[in-house]
Amino acid sequence: MTLLVGLAAQLLHIALMGAAAPMLIGVYAWMQARLAGRVGPSPLQPWRDLIRLSHKHTVLAESASGATTIAPVASVAATAIAACLVPSFALGMILSPFADLLLIAGLLMAARGAPALAAMDAGTAQGGMAASRAMLLACLTEPALLLVLFVLALLAGSLNLDLIAAMQLENGADWRIGVGIALAATLLVALVETMRHQALRLDLGGRDLALIEAADALRLLAWFNLIGAMFVPFGMAPAGAGPIAWVVGIIAWLARTLLLAVALALAHIMHGRIRLPRAAQVLGVAVVLGLLAAIFLLADMGTA
Helix, strand or coil: CHHHHHHHHHHHHHHHHHHHHHHHHHHHHHHHHHHCCCCCCCCCHHHHHHHHHHCCCCCCCCCCCHHHHHHHHHHHHHHHHHHHHCCCCECCCCCHHHCEHHHHHHHHHHHHHHHHHHHHHCCCHHHHHHHHHHHHHHHHHHHHHHHHHHHHHHHHCCCEHHHHHHHHHHHCCCCCHHHHHHHHHHHHHHHHHCCCCHHHHCCCCHHHHHHHHHHHHHHHHHHHHHHHHHHCCCCCECCCCCHHHHHHHHHHHHHHHHHHHHHHHHHHHHHCCCCHHHHHHHHHHHHHHHHHHHHHHHHHHHHC
8 A cells, every 4th residue: 555655646746747847947937037027938938948849850060979869868867867756745755765865966967967968079169168167067066965965864864865854854854053054055056056058058959959958947846856855844745645645745845846936036136147156156155064064963963
C-alpha cells in the first residue's frame, strides 16, 4: 500500500512539474513587468513559445558537431531528473531514496554545462565568451553549494533530501544561526543560478531552443522546490499520507512558489540585470556565508 501511495505521489509530482514549470516562467515575467509599472505578457506565453518552437525545424551552424545536437537533450533530461527527485507537496515518493543532495546538485550543474558545451561547439566568439562566463559562475557556485550541503548533512545526519525535509517538519524547522546563514547563502546561489544566459542559445533554434527553454523553466522550479524542501517544508504531506494531506501540500507548495517568485522578481527589479562582476561578487559572499554557517553550526553542536 505504501508503495502504491509513493508511486501515485511521484506521478502527481511529475505532472505538476511539467505543467507548472512553463507557467512559473510566465508568472515570473508578468510579476517583473507589473513591478516595473508595465502590463507584461500573459502567464501562458511560455507555453505558446514552446509549442511554436517545437513546430520549427532545427538549423545548426556548419561547424557544429553532434555535441550541439545532444546538448539540449542532455540539459533538459538532467534538469527533469533533478526536478523529479526534489519533493514539492509530499514526502515519501517512490524516488525519495535517490534524492541525494549531491546527486541533485550534480544534475543541476550538468544541465547548466550542456548549453555551454553547445555554445562552444559552433566556434563563434560570442558563444565561446558566453560559455566561459557561465562556467566561471559554475565554478564559484559549487563551493558555496557544497558548504550548504555540509551544514544540512551535519544537522540531519544524512544528505537525503527527504530525510532533511522530514526532520525540519518534525522539529518545526530548526532555525539555528547556522541554518539561517545557510539559507541566505542558498538564496544568493539560486539568484545567480536562475539567471538566463541568452548568449548561450544564439546558435540554437527550433526544437533545440524549445528544449533549452523547457530546461530553464524546470531549473527555476527545481530551485524553488529545493529551497522549500531544505529550509521551509511547511505544509508538505508526510510519507504515507493520503489525498487530503496532498491537497494541503499542493496549496502550501503553490503559496511557497509564488512567494519565492515575488522575492526573485523584486530582487531583479531592485538590482537590475546582474552582470558577470556582480554575479561573481554575489557568489563570493555566498561562499563566505556558507563557511560561516558551517562554523556556527559546529560551534553550536560543540556547546550542546
